[in-house]
Amino acid sequence: MASTAATTPPDSTVASTTPPGKQGKQSLQDPKFTNALIHEKSPYLLQHAHNPVDWLPWGEEAFAKARKEGKVAFVSVGYATCHWCHVMAHESFENEDIAKILNEHFVPIKVDREERPDVDGAYMTFVQTLTGRGGWPMSVWLTPELQPIYGGTYYPPTRRYGSPGFADLLTSIAKTWKTNPAKVKASASHITDQLQAFAAQDHASVDDASQQNVVAQMDDSWYAHVYGAFGATFDDEWGGFSDAPKFPCPSILLFLTRFHVANRLLPSELHQLEQPNVSDATLHELAAKYRIEATAKNGVKARLRERQNRAQKALEWVEFTCEHMIRGGIHDHVGKGFHRYSTDTEWHVCHWEKMLYDQAQLAIAFTELHAITGKPIYAEAVHDICTYVSRDLRSPEGGFYCAEDADSLPTHADTHKKEGAFAVWGADELRGLLGDQYDVFAFMFGIEPSGNIPRHKDPHNEMTGKNALIMRHTAAETAKKWHLTESAVKTQIQASLGTLWEARLKRPKPHRDDKIIVSWNGLMIAAFAQAAVQLNRPEYLTMAQDAARFIQRHMWNPETNELIRSYREGPSQIGGFADDYAFLTYGLLHLYQADMDATWLTWARALNTTLGDHFFDQDHHVFYTARHDDTQLPLRTKADHDGAEPTASSVATWNMTRLGLLEEDGVCDHYATSVLAAFWPRLRSQPQSMPFLAAASYGVTQGVELLVVALPSDAQGTALSAAEQDFLRTAQAAFHPHRLVVRLNPALVAAFGETASELRSLAQTPVTTPTAWLCRHQTCGLPLTSLDALKAAVSPA
Template sequence: MIPAPVLLLCRTSCRPLLLRLGPNRTSWARRTIFLRTALAMATGGKNSHSGSPQYTNRLIHEKSPYLLQHAHNPVNWYPWGQEAFEKAKREDKLIFLSVGYSTCHWCHVMEQESFQNVEIGQILNENFVCIKVDREERPDVDKVYMTFVQATSSGGGWPMSVWLTPDLKPFVGGTYFPPEDGIYQVGFRTVLLRILEQWKRNKTTLLENSQKIMSALLARTDVGVRGEEVPPSSQEVTARCFQQLSESYDEEYGGFSESPKFPTPVNLNFLFSYWALRRSTSEGARALQMALHTLKMMAYGGIHDHIAQGFHRYSTDQRWHVPHFEKMLYDQGQLAAAYAKAFQISGEEFFADVAADILLYVSRDLSDRSGGFYSAEDADSYPSLQSKEKQEGAFCVWTAEEIRWVLPDPVEGIPERKTTADVFMHHYGVKEDGNVNPMKDPHNELKGKNVLIVQYSLELTAARFGLGLEQLKALLAKSREKLYKARGQRPRPHLDTKMLASWNGLMISGFAQSGAILGKKEYVDRAARAASFLQSHMFNASSGKLLRSCYQGQDSSVEQSSVPIHGFLEDYVFVIQALFDLYEASLNSQWLEWAVQLQHKQDDLFWDPKGFAYFSTEAADPSLLLRMKDDQDGAEPSPNSIAVTNLLRAASYTGHKEWVKKAGQILAAFSERLLKIPVVLPEMARASAASHLTLQQVVICGDPSREDTRELLRCVYSTYAPNRVLILADGDSTGFLYRRLPFLSSLEKKDGKATAYLCENFTCSLPITSSQELRRILLP
């Protein structure tokens, strides 16, 4: 059990924090007197309004867009590092750690309310060592202290606010704090003064309690093999995971919660795989229905940007209508692949169109000219060029009047003299007084505005206005183009131009898989360009290590931080996965060779030889109090979940059996969670089936420039068969694959035609030259 913080109890969430001060609440008047007295004590009796406060904000030298957003706060911010740690120890001061990211709405709010407040800045500067961390740049720091916040409260979120002893041990934390006390919320100023008072009076107790908390956290985060090294039954794990997902499934709108509702591609990937293993059963049919219905409802909803493409972060309501408007790269990469797979399975062009829509957005708005991908677009922006304050969603929402002004043209063939705006507004649910439920707009930022949502099918809208289906499609497409141009006149949201290895890996997978499935060479080429970018800018060839991040420079060049941050486990697993996907799409073995090199380095840096599975971080950083193993798939799959499949793929490409053993050891390390609540690890549950069945090697012998080879490859690309790897045997006996897999030399083309073989455990099928026969075998 985690000891409660000694000062106060915090209840945290993504929304504003309620902080309870105990049963004896002082009156507002008494509390105000206390604040004034404590402020005078904390500032040495100085008048905070007299003269200019002195502060040195060191964030101005950083590269992270989030840190630079705070570089002009009247706070003596330090980046995470030795300078701050040594100052805290030398001056015996508590550390105030603030963690967020550049497109975080509540991070912006807390900055404006508290970190730009001169009086609060003075309290912080004179009594604390203040450290600001970009959680996307340093996920290792974020995970340690978020684990503490979640363990000592009922939630977590960003901005994360944690107070540490000079030796970096946390003792109290929360998320967002308003600047001043309210009826139900304690203000940030009060929290600072209470903590300062306790540090002066009860330092010994605080230090003792922080040590107890750390001991409890160490025990809580210890994931590893306890008894026998035996992976759990994949059949039991997948059946229970499906049951738990089915129980939480929203039959009407899709998804797996009421609100807020997140895309969760890991759930969709699991359901696709579950269907593939049980195609002929009712459970398999239901799994596929759940996944396809969810993807359709998301694409119809307001979480999908119908004008400028791509998907917003999540929906605040059950029906995917009103989103939190930020757009994250990791969502785009995973969702592009999910929609491409939905097309691969169903054959419905609708899903292919949505995948193409996502990739258009990323190519246009999140792409650096060097080939890398940017991290995110903000939710907040200025409503107009004259506005002084940003509002959430301002760039994306519409009034009915705006739409009528942009789309005034009458529609030919409609007797009621309806305009294009009338048809568009009907189809996308636009109302004269706005279509946003006030309950989903607590700050009245969306009052009178509309979030576009597909309200009716094309067939119903066409029937309503007496239009032909193709006529309606053309009208809506032209209307969206006009609205896109009109929206381009608005102030754009902030663009986070930080480039992360892990998220670039997810996006490379999205382009590579979509390119292979949809037959779009330009997508595969874009994936290869991004992979080359990673190799040039985020990989140290001499050490064999990945770097975590790089940034767009002022002259549009690519820059590294002054102290380069080495890659974490998630960077390795997502990049390795991307390189495997890119090999299968391009059949260029240079990507395969680099993936195998990185897999060896990952083993060296992160593998736990005692408890098995991979740690999230290297062992070399003494400032990290916990070396953790993620045990939950969230917005991104956990690195160990992806590592299982990566290891199996790597073994299939190299014959290195030690990697198969490691995959089983990861499953054994997480066996308790997989057996009890696999719904929190759906990607690992999916991987457990691949581990149990082993991966099939689909070997194509032929020249990819010839049509007969391309026909067999198209068959493989168009068939959803999750537990297989694709290998091109081009006859080059000196090539990477032939050196690793000697049995390839025994496989030949039959009668001079391109030939396929299905191989497993060094045993191969009879030669197959017909794409129809190959499809039949791939889909048993």
Template sequence: MRVHEILIRMVLLFTFFLTAGCSSEKARGESGMKNVTKKIEKKENHKYTNHLIDESSPYLLQHAHNPVDWYPWGKKALEKAEKEDKPIFLSIGYSACHWCHVMERESFENEGVAGILNESFVSIKVDREQRPDLDQIYMAATTAMTGSGGWPMSVFLTPDLKPFFAGTYFPLHDGYGRPGFLTLIRKIAEAYKNERRNIERYSNDFVSRMRVAYAATGEKAQLDKQIIEKAVQGIMGNYEPVHGGFGRAPKFPHPTDLSFLMKEYYAGKNKNILEAVEHTLKRMAKGGIYDQIGGGFHRYSVDTRWLVPHFEKMLYDNALLAVTYSEAFQLTGDEFYKKIVRETLDFMLREMHHENGGFYSALDADSKGKEGRFYVWKKSEIDLLLGGRSDLFCKYYNITERGNFENETNIPNIDSSSEKFPTRSEMDAKQFDQIIDDARKILFDTRSKRVRPFTDDKILTSWNGLAISGLARGYQVTRDEKYRTAALGTARFIKDSLYRNEKLIHSYHEGRVSDGIFLEDYAYLTAGLIDLYETVHDYEWIELASKLAGDAIEYFSDEAGNFYLAPAAQ
């Protein structure tokens, strides 16, 4: 039975998954260096080589020499599970995910774990960015089973692909009242042998309940302003007024929610909405979630203050936030927002831009095996680099001997005391800004010599559609020609290289492309091309957008008007 036949109704809003991150449990170089991805050796100098070795995904290739006998998702693995009557261990993650790396080091490189998995399971590894349909389907199942979700996602399936146990990150050994992964797979293997009927009964019942939960009602609803009003009430009901943002830690940027609220303010002039949006945007851009030295946003903050991020940088976060901050400038005229737009787009062009026009997917959280190592500083390092200017810089960015992160290191950030410091320093604003900018450049150049985080250099059509929007909207507020040129170059790259036989290719890496078509590519690229047309006024792009929108209806919708992540037969 195909996965889309099992859980085809599990269509979740894209924006929900744009705000989910690494499990809560637990490019080019900065000076113009060529962006180099860590290559996976295919020669015989590894003890183990599994079925991932010929894949195009950098994330899958990272696992190609695990002792676990990984398979990519596909006919070979699914037929093996059915023929050998073994349960499937499905592990879904992505290359920039810190806890995915931790679980690999602890469990997937462990020969004891591998022995059990290889004997009792068929192990399948999936890059969530290459297979957004599988990711969203099994994330829905994981969330339904456990009440939460994240990556790495760990799901155990019957041979006919029905989930019966799920979780996220598991440590190797037991602790804190929880089973470790080693204990877990032993118990699941034993249960599958001895309690097979109960497992099948549970999985059948679970899938039936999920089908009901995600089934379309068939009822028609009238579109009216109450839908907008309820959405605004729901978002604002989660507003956190002290530090901005929505909900408790971990905090995500929610760029689409912020853009929606700005449009509601423009229509209704509710000052409470604008105050919430501006407070959130400024606290994020001054916090540690924003790279104060090199520009660009990290994935999310683990605390309420936006101070300590998970350090991965994703293309889609930065593209969406470039749009949001552009809209904030258009709405308020505040030059601070334009500054963040420039720095964010400059980061994307410097570190995530492929020479042929597309954009890479992500920068890892880790370097040299440590999360955030590339981005954090000891005060003594800064004192040595800046000399007499260090005191001013450190006070402004809250750099101390104790540090605000691990091992007495610091994440530069600006708080309310920082904002008063220029006045207390008895300098005029221009002089103060120049000293800070010069100091940032010194740290930036020094940082560029460190070991860089891994770059996931696959190119995704969907996320590049978002990048086109970010660049086009950035050009509209800055009039910087390089953003317009990059938006056009990206659109041209996709049309020439990722649009074949009048269908969009989802993923491209080193000349190789993925199979299958996905709704998100058509949706995000169509939106990006509309933004591009409104920037360059070339009918080529609005005509392509119209064609893609029509194709999306043909490929992904049914007669009742429901849209699906991928075609049912795929």
């Protein structure tokens, strides 16, 4: 069969303007039909439980049926809040004529990609290789042995705009299989062999020498190269690092903030550099500190200024991008939180779903920006996200749900959902709600009488005449326009947003995917924990702790140290994947930094061991998505792109550099350097594809600081004094992206005293006053015994 790319849905990386086809004969939840999905817990699978298609969930029952009946398996992969998954469901899977073809000639299988990232990853690799693009819904046809025959993403029910019609495609594949199944199997086997060979060779050869060689190559010039790669794609008009569609890309922001911190000069050093009579000794000292080889005085000055300029530019890119996102339509100004992505360059018209992993990573980015700059706008954005997640995505038991849908009913009287219905507004509706506050609000948020959503951004005519809120003018500009004080404008706008929130609560809410996934909860635990420390919000710490305890109680087996992937009305039967172990470890390390409870460190250590034992490939030196003993799929895959989520390998590298400080057997260091060496060809040629790994690499190439805090009350078993609390809070809150703070109490010594020489040594030193040691490269500095000394060491001027 010829390779024909399907029309790409906007749930992938390319927006589509394909209009919907005719609706199917039955509604999504018509009880006339019931299939095997009715027994599942996944909201996505349950959405298809009343399709006329005889769906089976991914598993042995479906595979056995395909083998027994000699049929091709049709696998449809999506997720509950995916707009174009809904479109294809309405157009094709509710259509009885199409269902008849599927049921007669195929074994239809439904997969929730959030529950089964291994299945999604394996066949997405095939689809992207075949068509040059990917996205959801993903449609794949497999032999009874699960080898791929053909695939794509969204297909309209009938041929349209160059895309084959789904019904015709089904008929063609069925005919080809019936005519010559042996030829199809041979082709599928050949394709599988090619994919396996490609996956195997997509890494550098890794040995001890190559690891050290790669680390040596990741010097200042390489980091400058990565910085330049992002600079080449930076949008200096609207922010972000691509044209439309525009995604938040928090991993890029993470790298750039670390590049800024690694390259910036201290204020005192800048002052020295600008002095006309700066001494040779000072320049020599600065050159040595920043590894500058130039010898001429002017050469050292130029290199230092270049370094500072790059550092400042990196921070400017991050701030410019974040401020435009905060002001943009991607930000839900009324309901709080951030939508999935913008379909235009301006962050205005969105794909309206809200994902937990976006909230978590953006909260971390904004928290770090606030720590670096002190600007209130970023603290407000963090509070905004945390308010949304705790209100709308938090289960009563403390875990965090997955997402909210892009589509919803415009009113309770409607029967057809529309994209963005919960988020957009008519001008007359706003005027009626806001009264005399309307003009000020309309000016600030770009409200237009006929709607501000361009026609070409609304291919289904679902948002005609509506407005997506985007802050077109600042409070200062609005105050000037309406002859008000800036304070009065802010007060009025907050009141208006409150009025709109009350009005929105009367609308039908979007569907919420109330699965609890370990990996995404790990990211959110990290976000709440970091925000709790940096913004001094104890309630955020409680949120992080509750989520960790939920996973500990319901999704972790302490006897085997194994995780369950997801939870909904009880734990699923699906074991955890690499990202579950890596991301939860990441969250627990941040949680320990926030409450200094060594229990979290001990658990993180155990999870990290399981990750290494069961997911690390000793031949290819990366963390694969599924365990070694999972042989169900014909292609074993690893994530190799830090996109909407970072990869397990990238996050594990970050984790290893921290845990390696407490585990001095070299295992963690081996994992971290192995991953960098394995991905070095990609990092060297396409660094923008793995920004989180590039950021994590700083911990390998430049080391992670260990800040050890000892408090007299810990040794005495008494409550901390006010002075001790201030000392500990100062240590925790002094932001450095590559520092691990530990509290030298009996629980920590009991857990890690046998493996960490620094802890063993320092624990033998009795303290009578709050004391800290800053350790770099396995060498600890002199004890810091006053609050001023601690501040000077951890936040130098």
